[in-house]
Each structure stands twice: as structure tokens, then as C-alpha cells.
Amino acid sequence: MDTTPTTHENLLIVDDEGNLRKLLSVTLGYGLYKQYFAGNGSEALKLAQEIRPDVILLDIMMPGELNGLDVCRRIKQDPALKHAYIVLLTALGQQADRAAGLAAGADAYMVKPFSPIELIELIETRPGHLEHRSE
Amino acid sequence: MPFSGNTLPRSTALLTLLGGTGLSLLAGYLIYDNRLKQAEREFAGYCDEIVLKAEARLEAHKQVLLGGAALFDASANVTRDDWRRYAERLRLDEHFKGILGFGFARKLTSNELAAHEASMRREGFPHYAVWPPGKRELYGAIVYIEPFSGRNLRAFGYDMYSEQVRRQAMARAMNDNTPALSGKVHLVQETSEDVQAGTLMYVPVYRRDAPIDTLAQRQAALQGWVYSPFRMKDMLQGTVFSTGNFPSDTVRMRVYDGALSDTQALLYDSQPGAELRDPVHLSRSVLFNGSTWTLDFDQSARDMHAHARQNGIATTLVGLLLTLLLYSLIRSMQNTQQNARRIADTLTQELQEKSASLAASEERLGFALSATGEGLWDWDIANGKVMHNAKWSELLGITPPTLESDFELFAQHLHEDDRAQVKQRLADHLGRGLPYVSEHRMRKENGDVIWVQDRGQLVKRGADGTPLRMIGSIADVTERKLAQLALSASEDNLRRIFANSPEGVLALSLSQQITFCNDRLLDLFALERKPDGKLTIDTFIQALGSLLDLKDTRALRHALDNQSQEGSFRLRDPKRVIRWESRQLDSDELHTVIFFRDITREVEIDEMKSDFLATAAHELRAPMSSIYGFVELMLTRPLAEEDRKEYLQIVYEQTRGLIRMVNELLDLTRIEARAGRDFRFEPQQTAKVMRKALQELNLPQDTHPVRFAAGEDGMPDVRIDADKIKQVFVNVLSNAWKYSPHGGAIEIRQKLEQREHGDMLAVTVTDHGIGMSKEHQLKAFDRFFRADTSGVIPGTGLGLSLVKEIMQIHGGSVTLDSRPGAGTSLTLRFPIDPSDQKGDA
Numbered sequence: 001m002d003t004t005p006t007t008h009e010n011l012l013i014v015d016d017e018g019n020l021r022k023l024l025s026v027t028l029g030y031g032l033y034k035q036y037f038a039g040n041g042s043e044a045l046k047l048a049q050e051i052r053p054d055v056i057l058l059d060i061m062m063p064g065e066l067n068g069l070d071v072c073r074r075i076k077q078d079p080a081l082k083h084a085y086i087v088l089l090t091a092l093g094q095q096a097d098r099a100a101g102l103a104a105g106a107d108a109y110m111v112k113p114f115s116p117i118e119l120i121e122l123i124e125t126r127p128g129h130l131e132h133r134s135e
Numbered sequence: 136m137p138f139s140g141n142t143l144p145r146s147t148a149l150l151t152l153l154g155g156t157g158l159s160l161l162a163g164y165l166i167y168d169n170r171l172k173q174a175e176r177e178f179a180g181y182c183d184e185i186v187l188k189a190e191a192r193l194e195a196h197k198q199v200l201l202g203g204a205a206l207f208d209a210s211a212n213v214t215r216d217d218w219r220r221y222a223e224r225l226r227l228d229e230h231f232k233g234i235l236g237f238g239f240a241r242k243l244t245s246n247e248l249a250a251h252e253a254s255m256r257r258e259g260f261p262h263y264a265v266w267p268p269g270k271r272e273l274y275g276a277i278v279y280i281e282p283f284s285g286r287n288l289r290a291f292g293y294d295m296y297s298e299q300v301r302r303q304a305m306a307r308a309m310n311d312n313t314p315a316l317s318g319k320v321h322l323v324q325e326t327s328e329d330v331q332a333g334t335l336m337y338v339p340v341y342r343r344d345a346p347i348d349t350l351a352q353r354q355a356a357l358q359g360w361v362y363s364p365f366r367m368k369d370m371l372q373g374t375v376f377s378t379g380n381f382p383s384d385t386v387r388m389r390v391y392d393g394a395l396s397d398t399q400a401l402l403y404d405s406q407p408g409a410e411l412r413d414p415v416h417l418s419r420s421v422l423f424n425g426s427t428w429t430l431d432f433d434q435s436a437r438d439m440h441a442h443a444r445q446n447g448i449a450t451t452l453v454g455l456l457l458t459l460l461l462y463s464l465i466r467s468m469q470n471t472q473q474n475a476r477r478i479a480d481t482l483t484q485e486l487q488e489k490s491a492s493l494a495a496s497e498e499r500l501g502f503a504l505s506a507t508g509e510g511l512w513d514w515d516i517a518n519g520k521v522m523h524n525a526k527w528s529e530l531l532g533i534t535p536p537t538l539e540s541d542f543e544l545f546a547q548h549l550h551e552d553d554r555a556q557v558k559q560r561l562a563d564h565l566g567r568g569l570p571y572v573s574e575h576r577m578r579k580e581n582g583d584v585i586w587v588q589d590r591g592q593l594v595k596r597g598a599d600g601t602p603l604r605m606i607g608s609i610a611d612v613t614e615r616k617l618a619q620l621a622l623s624a625s626e627d628n629l630r631r632i633f634a635n636s637p638e639g640v641l642a643l644s645l646s647q648q649i650t651f652c653n654d655r656l657l658d659l660f661a662l663e664r665k666p667d668g669k670l671t672i673d674t675f676i677q678a679l680g681s682l683l684d685l686k687d688t689r690a691l692r693h694a695l696d697n698q699s700q701e702g703s704f705r706l707r708d709p710k711r712v713i714r715w716e717s718r719q720l721d722s723d724e725l726h727t728v729i730f731f732r733d734i735t736r737e738v739e740i741d742e743m744k745s746d747f748l749a750t751a752a753h754e755l756r757a758p759m760s761s762i763y764g765f766v767e768l769m770l771t772r773p774l775a776e777e778d779r780k781e782y783l784q785i786v787y788e789q790t791r792g793l794i795r796m797v798n799e800l801l802d803l804t805r806i807e808a809r810a811g812r813d814f815r816f817e818p819q820q821t822a823k824v825m826r827k828a829l830q831e832l833n834l835p836q837d838t839h840p841v842r843f844a845a846g847e848d849g850m851p852d853v854r855i856d857a858d859k860i861k862q863v864f865v866n867v868l869s870n871a872w873k874y875s876p877h878g879g880a881i882e883i884r885q886k887l888e889q890r891e892h893g894d895m896l897a898v899t900v901t902d903h904g905i906g907m908s909k910e911h912q913l914k915a916f917d918r919f920f921r922a923d924t925s926g927v928i929p930g931t932g933l934g935l936s937l938v939k940e941i942m943q944i945h946g947g948s949v950t951l952d953s954r955p956g957a958g959t960s961l962t963l964r965f966p967i968d969p970s971d972q973k974g975d976a
Contacts, residue, residue, distance in 0.1 A: 017757060019785055023764040026782075061753065091756035112756045113763035117771060 012036045012053040014044040014071070015089070016062045024057055024089075027116035028123070041066025048075055053084050055123055060090040060101070069104045076105030085126050089114065148465040155461060159454025167447025174439040178386070179417060182432045183594070184606075185388070186419045189430070191509065191590060191608050192370065193336075193423045194572070196234065196363060197314045198588065199225060200338040202615050203237065203361035207340040209619075209626045211642065211650050212725045213239075215258075215279055222281030224618050233370025234363050235324055235333075236287045238280035239340070240295055240305075241359040245270055250645060254723060255292075265294050275305055275360060286324035293323050295362075301335060307425065308337040309357050310350055316426040319392045319402055322364050331368045332402045334392070338362070343650070358724075367403045385438050387411060391429040394420065402428070411435045457482060510609040512591070514542060516565070516602050521545060530587070530611055532579035550576035550584060557589075565593060565602045574612065586616035639731035645723045647672045659713065659731055660706070682706040703734065712738045747918065751800065754919050754932065758789040758796075799933040802862075803918075806940050814859060814944060818852040818971035821860065821898055825883060828864035838878035839871075850885050853896050853965040859941045866934040867900050867961055874959065875904025887967075894967045895947070903958040912951050938963075 011033035013024045021037055029035070036051055038044035040062050048056065048071075056075070060068035068088060075081045086108075088101045093111040101109045108122055206213050206221055222237045243251050248265060255263040255278065265276040275296035280287045295301040304317035315337050322333035337360045341347050345356035371390065389396070390403040396418070414433040421428040461482060510527030514520075519542045528536035531548050549557050553575040564571035572590040579585060591607020630653075633640055639656030643649055649672065657663065660679055676688060683704060703714040717729045765782040768774070774782075822843075829841060871881045882901045887894060907915065914920045916939045919932035935949075942949045946966045953959035 017761075019761040019789065020757070022785070023761055023768075026768060026778075027764065091753040091760075093756075113760040116764050116767050 008034050009054040010034050010036065010051045012038065012044065012048055012051065012056045012084075014038045014041075014057065014062070014068070015059040016040060017059075020059070020089075023116065024119075027119060040064040041068065041071045044071050045074060048081055048084070049078075052081060055126075056084050056086045057119075058086055058088050058106075060088055060092060060097075069100060072101070072104040072106050083128070085123070085128065087119070087122065148462055151465055152458060152462040155458025156455060159451050159458055162454050163447045163451025166450040167443050170443035170446040171439065174443060175415070178415065178432070178434055178439075181386070182417050182419050182430070185432075186421055186430060187592065187606065187608070189371070189421045189428070190423065191610075193316070193421070194590065195588070195610065196336055196365070197338070197424075198612065198615070199234075199237065200314060200336060200361045200363060202619060203239070204338045204340050205619055206622065207239075207358065207361070208343060209623050211343065212722055214722075218279040219281050219283065221618065224614060227282075233365050233367070235322065235366060236280045236282060236290070237361075237363050238277050238287075238290070239359055239361050240275040240277045242309075242357045243274040243276060245272060245274075247645075248274060251276070251723070254721070257721060260291075263292055265292050267294065267297055269297075271297060275301075278359075286326070290323050290364075295335070295360075304335065304426075305337050305360055308339045308360060309353060311425075312339055312341070312347060312353055314338045314424050316423050318426075319400055322366065324364060331366045333364055333366050334402065335362055335364045342648070371403050372405075385434055387414075387433045389431045391431070392426075394427050394429055396429055396431050413437060415439065512545075512607055512609065514591075514605045514607075516542075516605060517597075519543065527609065530579075530585070530609060531577065532581055532583070534580070548577050548579070550578055552576070564591070565605070571605075571607070574616070585611055586613045588612045637732070641675070641729045641731070642725050643672055643727040643729070645726040649675060650724055656731060659711075659733060661709070679706075711735045750919050754796065755793065758793050761789045762786050762793075796933065799937055803933060803937050803940060806859075806937070806944065810944065814856040816854045816856055816945075818854050818968075819857060820850065821853060821855070821896065821965065822850065822885065824855070824857050824860050825864050825898070827857075828861050828868060831861070832865060832868055832872070834868070834872055834881070839875065840880050841868075842880055842882045844882055844884040850887065850896060851894075851967050852971050854968055854971050855945055855965065860945075863938050863941050863963065864900075866938050867963070870934060870961070871900055871902035871904065871959070874906075875902045877904075879903030879958070888964070895964045896967055897962050897964050899960055899962040901958060901960040906955040906957050906959055907951075907953045908955050912953055915951055916949075 009032065011028060013021055013035060014037075015021050015024065016039050021039075025035055025037070033055070036047055036053065038047050041064050044056075044058070045066065058068045058072060062068060066074075068090065072086055072088065075084055075086065082105075086106045088104075088106045088109045089112060090097065090101070090109075091112045098109050107126070110119060110122070202225075203218075203221065206217065210217065218239060225237065227234050227237060241251065243265070252264060265274055271294070273296055274294045277290050277293050277295065280290050283291075296305055298320070300318045300320050304315040307313065308315040317335040317337070319332050319334060321330075322335075325331070325333070339353075339360055340358045341353065341356040342358050345352070347353045347356050367390065387404070387406040387409055389401060389405070391397060392400040392402050411433050413436040415436050417432045419430045419432070421430060510523060510530045512521050512523040512527055515522070520539060521542050521544075522539050525536040525538065528534075528538075546554065546558070557573055557575050560569075560571055560573050563569040570590075571592070572588070574586065574588050576584050577587050587609050589607065589609040591605050593602050593605045595602075595604035597603050633653040634655065636653060636655050639659045640651070640653045641649065641656055642651040660682060662678055676683075679688070683706060700718075701714070701716040703712060705712050711733055712735045713731050714734045715729055715731045717727055719727055765786050769779060769782055825843075834841060868881065875881075879902060882899075884897075884899045884901075886897045886899070888897050911920075916935050918936045920935075939949050942963060948964045950962050950964075951959065952962070
């Protein structure tokens with residue numbers, strides 16, 4: 001894990017599939033983020049409370065009691081966590097699925113298969129992040 | 136006059152002569168007097184008979200009209216064609232003289248007038264218009280009139296309700312739900328030749344199922360009138376007046392509309408302008424459902440006297456002749472006392488009998504000769520004798536026709552099922568004065584069954600009130616009755632067909648009243664059939680209100696208003712999807728027909744299909760994400776050779792997974808679609824197929840040793856497709872291998888199981904791997920279900936679906952038994968067909 005002292009934003013990657021976690025990790029593994037991983041909803045929620053992530057990449061369809069939408073909703077309802085920038089990553093590409101995602105409080109929505117480069121752009125140009133960088 | 140004593144005095148001959156002459160004169164006078172009285176009685180009798188026949192005529196016409204009205208009651212839509220066929224069956228010109236036609240007039244309000252005219256023009260009468268023109272509150276326009284030719288064409292479209300006399304009768308028919316006869320009118324069918332007074336009879340037709348208990352309900356429910364116009368002269372001369380033994384040349388009959396003999400109301404005069412001297416006058420009334428006709432009869436008294444005198448003189452002459460003969464006989468045979476006595480006895484007796492039976496036989500003769508279309512009867516109740524005309528016998532197929540019979544003969548010819556009822560009606564008439572009009576079945580002499588209408592009237596009682604004489608008429612109404620029965624049977628058939636239709640059917644009139652709905656419709660919407668016929672489409676939709684979402688209610692309403700042809704909506708409870716289609720029909724009564732179909736199942740299947748597609752798309756997207764993502768990274772970033780290799784390995788595996796998934800999906804859908812039609816079943820050993828599967832898989836024997844348990848061989852053959860079952864075994868074995876990542880033996884056992892419905896061969900594959908929870912076991916055979924979602928264990932989630940599908944096609948089954956951490960046992964069962972065994976099993 002990269003632990004550059006100047007920027008240590010916490011990144012939480014949540015996906016039940018190992019290959020996807022690997023892809024996301026490699027994609028964003030250029031030194032700006034401290035990466036954490038979870039394979040299901042309840043694990044993700046627990047970890048989030050612990051590390052208070054700045055960015056969460058969240059799969060929707062996962063095994064277990066909580067799916068991605070549930071996790072998203074809970075984080076956005078938690079005053080201590082709601083500042084996190086959440087990107088929903090999902091195979092559900094219907095208009096209604098997207099609307100449900102945004103209604104749950106997600107900041108962005110990407111449909112699988114997605115372009116790693118677009119994902120990097122999305123995260124690097126997110127509103128709060130730019131302000132932070134410009135200071 | 137019998138003689139007494141043993142001797143015959145000489146004076147006897149002379150006394151006989153004198154006495155005989157005196158008796159002859161006396162007899163002549165008595166006969167004269169008797170004949171005069173009898174002529175008066177006969178005249179009165181003729182008049183009564185005419186009244187009875189006129190009433191019978193009107194009653195018969197009423198039955199025809201009621202038959203027409205029944206046509207409307209039985210069928211929601213009586214077309215012009217139906218009407219024509221009914222009229223043709225009645226054969227008006229043959230059976231019903233004087234009836235000009237047989238029609239139906241539709242009730243219209245001024246609001247409906249324009250739509251009605253347009254509808255008739257569409258039907259093929261481009262110049263049709265209701266006449267006389269002008270705006271009136273209510274119309275009674277003639278729309279059907281049969282025969283539809285000649286004079287009757289002039290009546291087409293005529294609004295009878297616009298004319299006062301007709302209106303009175305039409306209103307009475309409507310308001311009282313009764314057949315009504317109009318007053319004297321000038322029929323629109325009359326030309327300038329042989330102009331006759333006319334009258335019309337109306338029977339109201341109400342909307343089916345509509346309540347008609349109150350006056351307002353009857354006025355609202357009225358659909359129209361079945362009616363017939365009569366030309367009075369044609370009717371009375373043709374059927375009533377000039378038939379039978381009525382002395383029409385000496386008697387003048389005048390018929391007036393109403394209770395008074397008013398010249399203005401004269402309907403018919405049998406001898407217009409005739410002057411009778413010293414007329415004997417009689418007046419009778421014909422009553423018909425509240426209408427009265429006055430019948431005036433006149434006969435010259437001189438004619439009656441002259442007739443009686445002739446009879447008297449003839450009797451006296453015959454008497455004198457017999458006296459002379461007797462006298463000469465006595466004279467010539469005085470010695471032969473015995474002979475004389477016998478002859479005298481005989482002759483005197485003959486004389487007596489002749490006088491006594493003269494009146495009776497003449498009456499009978501006249502009666503019997505009346506050759507009308509109806510059977511006439513005259514019942515001597517005390518003696519149980521019935522006199523009747525030849526037509527009566529003919530009706531019952533009695534040949535040669537008799538003119539007199541026992542009452543029992545009539546009773547015997549009554550149909551066995553109707554006999555008690557007819558006897559009861561006769562008893563009610565004689566005992567309680569109820570009218571005797573009966574429609575029942577009778578058996579002809581040859582056993583054929585006919586329907587008759589029988590009516591009669593008690594005309595004479597004894598001093599103590601005992602009924603003595605009843606007269607009446609009987610007519611064959613089989614054709615009408617059978618036509619009615621056939622119609623109602625075909626109506627019944629159609630109703631049953633509609634009741635069993637898988638579609639709900641709803642028919643609406645132009646004014647959006649519900650004219651018909653079948654039971655299936657009520658089932659579909661869990662509605663009760665209400666006796667209230669006034670169900671409009673609005674109330675129907677309201678009734679659906681609790682079942683429909685508000686949105687759907689509005690949509691349905693809107694769609695129907697805009698005459699849209701089809702649509703669908705969802706019911707809330709029970710949850711159903713209903714599709715409807717409407718058709719426009721070209722009639723006021725049946726204007727729109729809507730068919731409702733339950734498409735819940737189709738919609739469910741549709742939803743299952745799109746669910747499946749969504750899941751499949753999801754499952755395909757996951758590996759595609761890895762492939763696309765890693766390839767993009769490799770294209771855009773400088774990577775260490777080692778990383779690049781790792782990523783390519785992932786891409787390769789994911790691609791292979793995709794290929795397998797597509798193949799298995801195709802296999803699954805093909806097997807499902809073909810349902811085993813391309814399977815090649817052959818009786819063989821499963822162990823042999825199992826060994827092939829193991830060979831193909833080539834499992835690492837050091838970590839996963841395969842053990843065939845006892846019973847590997849020596850099992851019965853089963854009928855299987857070897858390729859498909861090999862695939863089943865491969866899938867099952869590779870699962871056993873994949874889900875025991877830490878190694879462990881894989882055991883295969885074969886066992887014979889005895890079952891009630893035939894023996895089964897059970898093949899069980901057991902591993903010692905990670906096992907599955909109860910929850911996972913339940914879903915294990917679902918498509919795309921995977922016990923491991925981490926991606927560590929490769930798979931498509933389709934393997935067990937395929938196993939299940941193939942086993943089902945073999946008539947077998949697959950079951951799972953597993954404990955988390957302990958391993959999984961999967962059992963495949965194949966049915967054993969004893970005929971497949973080669974005898975070594």
C-alpha cells in the first residue's frame with residue numbers, strides 16, 4: 001500500500017469479485033490513496049466506520065444481507081461518514097437502476113464494464129477534491 | 136200410442152182416423168210454435184257463436200303478437216332477417232286473413248331520432264326518414280313490417296305515435312304491459328280502392344332484464360311495440376262472419392268500435408244500406424283487454440215466421456198421411472190383431488222419435504258443417520258427450536272424422552304430461568269461473584304430439600247451478616310453439632357457449648346500457664349478477680373501482696369513450712392482468728361488444744423472460760468488466776512484464792469463462808426448447824458413461840482420489856442419452872472437485888431403490904469440500920446461482936440448472952444433501968424400465 005505522507009485519502013473498494021477488486025486497485029494504485037477492501041455489504045459498513053473513507057467504490061449486487069444501495073444509504077445518513085464520495089459500480093444499467101442509485105445518495109454511477117481511465121478522471125475531478133487541491 | 140186390451144172394437148179405425156187428424160193438427164201447431172222459438176234461440180245462438188269466434192280471432196292474433204314479442208325477449212338483437220323469417224313461418228295470408236302485416240315499431244325519444252335515422256340509412260335504406268316530420272317528445276316508428284312489399288312499404292318509417300287513436304292504444308300497451316287494440320283508424324296502407332275501416336293491435340316489448348314493476352319503469356324500459364294492422368272487412372268476412380252455418384244472407388251484422396252503436400265508429404257492415412222489415416234485433420259485446428266492440432245483429436221477423444210455418448204445415452201433412460195410412464191398415468188388418476198392434480206400435484214410436492230428435496239433429500248438422508280453420512266443440516257435461524266439427528277430429532287425426540264422441544276420448548288424447556293440468560283448468564272454469572284458455576300438448580291418433588290452443592266458455596247451467604253445457608274452439612299452434620321452443624333452445628345453446636368462453640364478454644347498447652354479459656366476465660371481476668338490468672358502463676366501471684387503480688379506471692373510461700379498440704389493465708385483488716378488445720356492431724341494441732381476457736400467465740412468462748435476460752446480461756457484464764478494464768490499463772500504462780502477464784492471465788480466464796457460459800446458456804435453452812426431442816435414448820450402463828466423464832475431466836488423483844464404491848457394475852441398464860448424461864456427470868464431478876479446494880476423496884456409489892412407481896437407479900457423488908448452507912441448497916438449481924461469488928472458484932452458475940433440466944427429460948431427478956464444512960452429496964436418480972434389461976441384471 002502506498003503511504004505517501006502528503007496525501008493520504010482513504011479509498012474503500014467494495015466488490016464481491018476478486019478480479020474486480022484487483023482491477024480497481026491497480027487502476028487507482030498510483031500513490032494518492034490508501035486502499036481498503038471489502039467483499040460484502042456488512043463488511044464494507046464496518047470498515048467504513050473504522051477508516052472514514054474519502055472515496056468509496058461500491059458494487060450493488062453482492063451476497064449477504066446488505067446490498068450496495070443499503071450500504072450507500074446508511075453511509076449517507078451517518079453524519080460522521082456522509083462526506084464520503086461514493087461511486088456506484090454496477091452491472092445494472094437501466095435508467096431506473098441509475099435513479100435508484102442516485103436516490104440512495106450516491107455521488108456518481110458507473111455501469112460495468114467501465115473504463116478505468118474514466119473512473120480516474122471522475123475521482124480526480126470530483127467537486128470537493130478540486131477545492132481541496134486548490135487550497 | 137200403444138193399444139190396450141185383447142180385442143179391437145170396430146170403432147177403433149174411426150177413432151184412430153179422428154184422433155190422428157186431431158193429433159196431426161196439434162203437432163203441426165206445436166212444431167210451428169217450437170220452430171219459431173227455436174229460430175229465436177238459434178239466432179241468439181248464432182250471435183253468441185260469432186262473438187266467441189271474434190274473440191277467438193283476436194286471441195289468436197294476440198298470440199301471434201306475443202310470439203313476436205317473445206322473439207325480442209329471447210334474443211338480444213332481433214334483426215330484420217329474424218323478423219322476416221318469423222313472419223314467414225306464421226304464413227299470415229294463409230292462417231290469418233285480414234292481417235295486413237306483422238311489424239315492429241321502435242320507441243324513440245327526440246334525442247335518439249337522428250342517430251336512429253342514420254343507423255337505418257346505414258342498414259341500406261338511404262332515403263329512410265321517420266314521418267310525419269317534426270319534433271315530438273316520443274316516436275313509435277315502424278322499422279320492421281312483413282311482408283315488406285306492396286301496401287306495407289307505405290308504412291315504413293311511419294310514426295304511429297303521432298296519431299291520436301293509435302297513440303291511445305300504444306300508450307295503454309306500454310303503461311299496463313298488455314296487448315291493446317286501437318279504435319277505428321284509416322290505415323296508411325289503404326289506397327283509394329275498397330277503402331275499409333282498420334284497427335291495430337299492439338303488444339309492448341321491454342328491454343330484457345329491465346324491471347317493469349312500476350309505471351315509470353315500464354315507460355323507461357319500453358323498446359317498442361310489436362303490432363299488426365287489420366282491415367276489418369277482410370278479417371270479419373274471411374274468418375268469422377261468412378263461415379259456418381250463420382245465415383249471412385238474412386242477417387245483417389254491424390260492428391262498432393266502443394260500447395255504443397255510433398255510426399261514426401262503424402267498423403263493419405255486412406249489408407250496407409239494407410232495410411229489414413220488422414227486424415228482430417240483438418246486441419252483443421266483444422271484449423278484448425279493455426277494448427269493446429259492439430256487434431248489432433238484425434234478422435227479419437217475417438222470414439222467421441215463414442220458416443216456422445212451413446215446418447208446422449209439413450209436420451201436419453206428414454201426420455195426416457200417417458193417420459190415413461194407419462186407418463187403412465187397421466181396416467185391412469182388423470183380423471190380425473197382433474200384426475196391427477205391432478205395426479201401430481212401431482209407427483207411433485217412430486212418430487214420437489221423429490219429433491223429438493228433429494231439433495237435435497238439425498243443430499248437430501249445422502254445427503258439424505262449420506268448416507272454419509278451428510276445431511269447434513260443444514260439451515254436454517252431464518252426459519259426458521262432446522259434439523264437434525270435422526276439423527276437431529282432423530286435428531287429432533281421427534279418420535274417418537266423427538262428429539260426436541265421449542269426453543273421455545278428448546281426455547285420452549291429451550298428452551300424458553299435460554293431462555292433469557288441463558283437467559284442472561276445466562274444473563277451475565266450471566267451478567270457480569276462471570277463464571278457460573289453455574296451451575297444451577295433445578297426442579294425435581298416430582301418436583304424434585301437437586301443441587294446441589283450447590278455449591271455451593260455460594254457456595248453460597241447470598236450475599241447481601250444475602254446469603250443463605260448455606262450448607269452445609281448439610286450434611293447432613304447433614308451428615309457432617316449436618319455433619318458439621327452437622329459438623329458446625338455440626338461445627340457450629349460445630348462452631352456454633358464451634358462459635364457457637375463456638373470455639369475458641360484455642355487450643353495450645348505443646346508450647351504453649349493458650345488454651349482455653356472460654358468467655366468465657363476472658368471474659373475472661368477481662362480480663355478482665344483479666337482477667337490476669339497468670347496469671350502465673359507468674356503474675360497471677365503478678363496480679370495478681375497488682379492483683382497479685385509479686389510473687387504470689380513468690384509462691379504461693377514456694379508451695371506451697374514444698372508441699379505442701383494445702387495451703389492458705391490472706387488477707389489484709386478485710392480482711390479474713386483463714386485456715380487452717372492443718368491436719363496434721351495427722345496431723342500437725348491440726352497439727359495442729367488449730372481450731376481456733385474463734393474460735396474467737402470459738405477462739408472468741414475459742416478466743420471467745426479461746428477468747432472465749437481465750440476469751444473463753449481469754452475469755456477462757462481470758467478466759467483461761475485468762477484460763475491458765485490464766486491457767485498457769495495459770494499453771495506456773507502462774507495466775512491468777510480471778504485472779502484464781498476471782493481467783493477461785486474468786483476461787484469458789475470464790474470456791474462457793464467458794465462452795463456457797455462452798455455451799451452457801445455449802445448451803440449456805436448446806434442451807429446454809427441444810424438450811428432449813433430439814435426445815438419443817439407449818439402454819446402457821451408467822458406470823460406463825461415468826468412466827468416460829472421469830477420463831475427460833482427468834482429476835488430479837493425488838489431491839482428489841476418485842473412489843467407486845460397491846455396486847459399480849452389475850447394475851441394470853437405464854435408458855439414457857450417453858452424451859447428455861456424460862455432461863451431467865462432468866458438471867457434478869467438476870463441482871465436487873471445485874468446491875473441495877483443500878482436496879479430499881470423491882466417492883461414487885450406485886444403488887438400486889425400490890419405489891412404488893417402479894425401481895430407480897441412484898448415482899451419488901460425494902465430496903468432502905466446503906459444503907453449502909441450507910439457504911444455498913434451496914437456490915442451488917437456480918440459473919446463475921453460485922455458492923461462491925468471490926471469483927475464487929470459476930463457474931457460470933448454470934451447471935446444476937443444466938443437470939436438472941437433463942435429468943427431468945430422462946424422467947429422473949436430482950437432489951442435494953450438504954453440510955457447511957463437511958461436504959456435499961449429490962444424487963441422480965434414473966428410472967429403470969424392466970423391458971430394457973437384457974436378462975443379466
